[in-house]
Amino acid sequence: MKRRLFLIILLISFLSSSAVSIVTSKVYYDLYAADAKNQIQTILGLTKEESNWKDNQAINLSVNKILSTVNYSIRFTIVDIDGDVVYDNRAKNEVLENHKDRPEIKSAFQNGRGEYIRRSDTISTDMYYYAEKINENEVLRLSREISSINQVFINILPLIVFSFVALFVVVYICANIFIKKILKPINLLAGSINEITDDKKHKDVYIYEELEPISRRFREQRLKINQYINELKYERDTINIITDNMREGFILLNKDKNILSINKSGKEMVGNDKFDLQNERNIIELTRNKNILSKIDLSFKENKHIAYDSENDGNYFRYYLSPVADKENVTGMLILIEDITITKNAEIIRSEFSANVSHELKTPLTTIIGFAELIKEGLITDVDSIKKYSSMINNEGLRLISLIEDIMRLSKIEENTDKNEDTIINLKDVLNKVVSLLEVKAEDLNINLSFEATDIYMKANYNYISELFYNLIDNAIKYNKENGSVIAKIYEKDGFIITSVKDTGVGIAKEHQHRIFERFYRVDKSRSKDTGGTGLGLSIVKHIAELYKGQIKVESIEGDGTEIIVKFPQ
Amino acid sequence: MRNRFDKELEILNLELIKMGGLIEESIETSAKALINKDLEMAKRVNELEVEIDEMEKTIENHCLKLLLQQQPVASDLRIISTALKMITDMERIGDNAEDIAEISKFLANQKFIKDLVHIPQMAEATISMVKRSVDAFVNKDKELALKVCKDDDVVDNLFQIIKTELIEKIQEDTENGEQAIDLLMIAKYLERIGDHAENIAEWVIFSITGEHRIRGEKI
Numbered sequence: 001m002k003r004r005l006f007l008i009i010l011l012i013s014f015l016s017s018s019a020v021s022i023v024t025s026k027v028y029y030d031l032y033a034a035d036a037k038n039q040i041q042t043i044l045g046l047t048k049e050e051s052n053w054k055d056n057q058a059i060n061l062s063v064n065k066i067l068s069t070v071n072y073s074i075r076f077t078i079v080d081i082d083g084d085v086v087y088d089n090r091a092k093n094e095v096l097e098n099h100k101d102r103p104e105i106k107s108a109f110q111n112g113r114g115e116y117i118r119r120s121d122t123i124s125t126d127m128y129y130y131a132e133k134i135n136e137n138e139v140l141r142l143s144r145e146i147s148s149i150n151q152v153f154i155n156i157l158p159l160i161v162f163s164f165v166a167l168f169v170v171v172y173i174c175a176n177i178f179i180k181k182i183l184k185p186i187n188l189l190a191g192s193i194n195e196i197t198d199d200k201k202h203k204d205v206y207i208y209e210e211l212e213p214i215s216r217r218f219r220e221q222r223l224k225i226n227q228y229i230n231e232l233k234y235e236r237d238t239i240n241i242i243t244d245n246m247r248e249g250f251i252l253l254n255k256d257k258n259i260l261s262i263n264k265s266g267k268e269m270v271g272n273d274k275f276d277l278q279n280e281r282n283i284i285e286l287t288r289n290k291n292i293l294s295k296i297d298l299s300f301k302e303n304k305h306i307a308y309d310s311e312n313d314g315n316y317f318r319y320y321l322s323p324v325a326d327k328e329n330v331t332g333m334l335i336l337i338e339d340i341t342i343t344k345n346a347e348i349i350r351s352e353f354s355a356n357v358s359h360e361l362k363t364p365l366t367t368i369i370g371f372a373e374l375i376k377e378g379l380i381t382d383v384d385s386i387k388k389y390s391s392m393i394n395n396e397g398l399r400l401i402s403l404i405e406d407i408m409r410l411s412k413i414e415e416n417t418d419k420n421e422d423t424i425i426n427l428k429d430v431l432n433k434v435v436s437l438l439e440v441k442a443e444d445l446n447i448n449l450s451f452e453a454t455d456i457y458m459k460a461n462y463n464y465i466s467e468l469f470y471n472l473i474d475n476a477i478k479y480n481k482e483n484g485s486v487i488a489k490i491y492e493k494d495g496f497i498i499t500s501v502k503d504t505g506v507g508i509a510k511e512h513q514h515r516i517f518e519r520f521y522r523v524d525k526s527r528s529k530d531t532g533g534t535g536l537g538l539s540i541v542k543h544i545a546e547l548y549k550g551q552i553k554v555e556s557i558e559g560d561g562t563e564i565i566v567k568f569p570q
Numbered sequence: 571m572r573n574r575f576d577k578e579l580e581i582l583n584l585e586l587i588k589m590g591g592l593i594e595e596s597i598e599t600s601a602k603a604l605i606n607k608d609l610e611m612a613k614r615v616n617e618l619e620v621e622i623d624e625m626e627k628t629i630e631n632h633c634l635k636l637l638l639q640q641q642p643v644a645s646d647l648r649i650i651s652t653a654l655k656m657i658t659d660m661e662r663i664g665d666n667a668e669d670i671a672e673i674s675k676f677l678a679n680q681k682f683i684k685d686l687v688h689i690p691q692m693a694e695a696t697i698s699m700v701k702r703s704v705d706a707f708v709n710k711d712k713e714l715a716l717k718v719c720k721d722d723d724v725v726d727n728l729f730q731i732i733k734t735e736l737i738e739k740i741q742e743d744t745e746n747g748e749q750a751i752d753l754l755m756i757a758k759y760l761e762r763i764g765d766h767a768e769n770i771a772e773w774v775i776f777s778i779t780g781e782h783r784i785r786g787e788k789i
Contacts, residue, residue: 274709282584285708288591 002179009175013167021160029152033128036146037115040074040130044142050135053078056087063089077141078134079105086138104131108139117146125151185211193218249317249337255330257283257296269337271312292319296333299323303330309340316344349518356520360403360535364396399534406536410519413464413543421461427490427497428453430462434469435488442477448485449477456490456497458568460548468544469499471537472564476503478533479562495570502563508556517542517552541566575640579649582632586653589625590704592618593660596667597700597763601693604674604756605686612678615671622664626657645780652777656707659766659773663700666759666766673752683739683746689757692728696760699725699767706774715778718771725764732757 043066052062063076078087083100085091099105107114108131118127126148131141147155189211243250249266253259258280267273270287283296292310299306299321306321318340324332371389374380380389435451442449458465469488476486484504491498508516512523520535545552545566556562596618603611633654636642642650699721706715736750776782 272705274711276709282587284584284587284591288587288594288704290591290595293591 002183005179005182006172006175009178010168010171013171014164017160017164017167021156021163025149025153025156028156029147029149032152033146036144037128037130039070040128040142040144041115043070043074044130044132044140048132048134048140053087053134053138053140059087072144075143077143079131079139079141081109081137102129104129104141105139107131108133108141119148189215247339249335251283251286251335251337253283253296253333253335254280255332256280257300257333259283259286260332262286266335266337269312269317269339295319296321296335300330300333303328315339315341317341353519356535357407360520361400364400364403367396368393368400403534403536406534406540409467410536410540410543413540413547421463422459423462424457424459425462425465427456427458427465427499430465431469431488431490431499434466434473437470438473438477441474442486445477445480446483447477447480448483449473449488450485451488451490453488453490454492456492458497458548458570464544464547468541468566469501471541472499472501472566475533475537476501476505476562479503480505484561492570497568497570498565499568500563500565502561504561507558507560507562508554509558513554513556516554575636575642575646578632578636578640579646582629582636582650582653585625585629585632586656587704587708589622589629589657589660590707592622592625593663593667594697594701594704596622596664597670597693597697600667600671600674601690601697603671604677604693605690607674607678609675609678612671612675615668619664619668622661626661629653629657648777648780652773656770656773659769663763663766666763670756670759673756677749677752680749683749683753684735688728688732688735689753689760692725692732692757692760695721695725695728696764696767699764700770703767703770703774706771710774710778712775712778715771715774719768719775722764722768725761729757729761 047062047066051058053059059076059078066076067074076087076089077085077099079099079102080086083098083105085096085099088096102116104114104116113130113132115131116129118129125145127143128146129141129143131139134140243261243263246263246265249269250261250263251259251266251270252261259277259282260280262275262277264273267275267286270289270292272286275281275286284293287293289310292308295306295308300323303323303325305323306319308319308321310317310319316339318338320336320338322334322336323330324334371393375386375389380386431451431453435449439449473486473488480486480503486501486503489498489500489502508523512521515521516523517538519539521539522535541564542552544550545568548568550566550568553565553567554562555565596615599611599618600615602608603615633650636650637647640646699718702714702721703718705711706718733754736754739746740750772782
């Protein structure tokens with residue numbers, strides 16, 4: 001802008017000064033030429049009397065006289081009516097060509113006078129001829145050189161060039177000052193745009209009146225932009241709040257697989273919770289898990305949704321890969337990661353459970369069918385054997401029934417259909433009864449069974465609590481050593497009712513401790529047959545405890561005994 | 571111009587991470603091949619080794635092209651020279667993993683002279699070192715790189731333990747000698763991998779600070 005303005009100013013001044021110099025040279029030349037002609041005409045007019053030119057002596061006298069009065073050379077020529085040159089002061093001894101057809105001579109014979117300017121292309125001077133009749137037969141012609149217009153121009157050229165240079169300097173300085181002056185308020189406007197667009201500060205800044213509409217526009221725009229920014233901020237914050245509080249991992253990729261957005265859960269689930277997303281970073285910087293990366297590639301390539309399960313340190317994650325497509329082209333990808341560890345573990349437990357339950361139910365049935373078949377086929381005939389085998393069938397049948405009863409009881413506790421049968425019961429009475437039931441069994445196995453209890457009352461279903469004690473003490477007796485002991489206790493502490501059953505038995509290894517309450521879970525699978533039981537006992541205990549908001553704790557050292565503590569809130 | 575150069579550096583960075591991913595997979599697979607006597611896994615390591623070699627060539631060409639065409643200075647030059655040094659260490663890790671896989675193929679149809687206890691531990695420690703050195707590179711994490719350098723001592727100690735155990739085994743029965751030497755070789759390869767991982771971590775520190783760490787020195 002500044003440069004253009006400057007160039008325009010310079011161009012205008014150059015053009016105008018050129019025009020002026022051309023016109024000046026023309027006027028100057030015209031004046032000069034007119035003056036030159038005038039002089040010649042005057043000289044001729046004054047000296048044209050015939051007497052001055054009648055013989056050679058008179059001619060020479062006149063010529064010398066005239067030449068002595070002027071400071072330039074004049075050529076004198078006398079031509080007769082036939083066009084022959086009678087006298088010429090420049091070519092005295094030469095024979096000159098016929099001058100009859102020269103325009104000035106011709107005109108002089110006809111009209112008494114004539115003039116002509118012969119322009120020269122090569123010489124920088126023109127010749128001016130002026131002729132007048134001096135008598136009927138002779139014409140006197142005077143001629144002198146005058147500078148051509150070009151010559152005049154060339155003569156004054158240095159002056160013009162000098163004035164151009166001077167002009168350039170002056171224009172340069174003036175234009176600079178001028179341009180600066182024009183641009184100053186605009187620069188001010190640009191520099192103080194913040195103040196100008198701010199309504200409060202606006203008054204303090206001086207700008208051109210003519211620029212006021214612009215600054216008003218700026219203010220309007222600024223308001224709009226601020227509004228947009230606020231809207232965008234609000235939207236972004238909303239999205240951030242949503243993604244940051246999502247339990248699921250969330251990752252957004254662009255078409256180069258650079259991460260545009262990732263939430264905290266996403267980082268944790270991928271296993272790179274230190275990941276810091278400043279600019280766009282490629283997905284490969286987040287995880288180098290080849291399986292996930294190849295699935296993402298596949299999803300990008302084929303533009304289809306993919307769900308993929310991945311395991312990371314015992315946790316299971318499901319990746320939902322959704323390509324974001326614009327018509328045919330995939331322009332990005334949305335990845336949701338769900339933690340499916342609980343579901344996956346539950347699946348494993350469920351499949352183990354159904355395998356266990358069918359095994360537990362099938363084992364007694366196989367025995368029953370086997371012996372029944374032997375008897376049916378008549379392979380066993382003697383009464384003793386029949387007695388023995390039918391009692392085994394009977395036992396297995398009873399076992400089956402107790403198993404089914406346990407399963408039913410368990411589901412009943414789970415559903416808690418007997419809740420309205422809750423009454424206030426004395427736990428000491430319940431324990432007393434259970435101990436007396438199991439005393440015989442303990443004596444058979446040479447185990448010392450004892451209990452310590454005070455009168456503690458609790459609102460519960462009598463049968464359930466009795467079941468709980470029975471199962472705990474029964475286990476304590478069953479998994480005990482020869483001459484071992486079992487102590488059951490009930491006491492109050494810190495507002496809790498605490499029941500504890502402690503034995504000196506085989507103990508439970510650490511890795512089994514958290515699993516013993518699962519249905520059908522057996523620490524020692526091969527021993528289960530000898531000790532009997534359905535593998536549901538502790539599972540029932542756990543469900544009853546949970547029913548009354550109790551907590552179960554197992555303290556056990558393998559080979560040293562076990563203590564199972566159940567804590568009920570009062 | 572600068573913009574394009576930055577883009578090229580970014581691509582170089584991603585290529586290095588990719589190569590890092592390959593060496594991680596390679597050493598993990600070779601450890602599995604050894605411990606589970608899995609021939610399929612051992613074959614997979616061979617394939618990975620080819621991929622790693624190709625990757626090394628690609629990155630090397632890329633680096634040289636950048637050096638010649640862009641004539642980088644200061645930190646740019648440091649990044650590229652670091653890349654050139656790192657790929658050498660990465661490639662060596664790939665080679666060592668392949669060597670382990672080769673011995674595993676041979677051991678796959680033998681009974682181990684003793685249950686492998688310390689070798690899996692050592693493998694785990696080296697895998698972790700390699701992983702974390704790549705992580706340190708990805709995240710430009712100087713602290714993590716320093717930790718990796720420190721962990722090399724763990725691997726070195728395990729190597730000493732394994733060596734002593736194997737000597738005992740040979741003293742018990744000279745029949746054990748052949749396998750004991752194979753296992754010793756494996757332990758040595760793992761120890762070398764640990765050294766290379768340490769080198770990578772050192773290069774990471776160099777690319778961040780511009781100072782090369784002298785082995786054992788604290789920065």
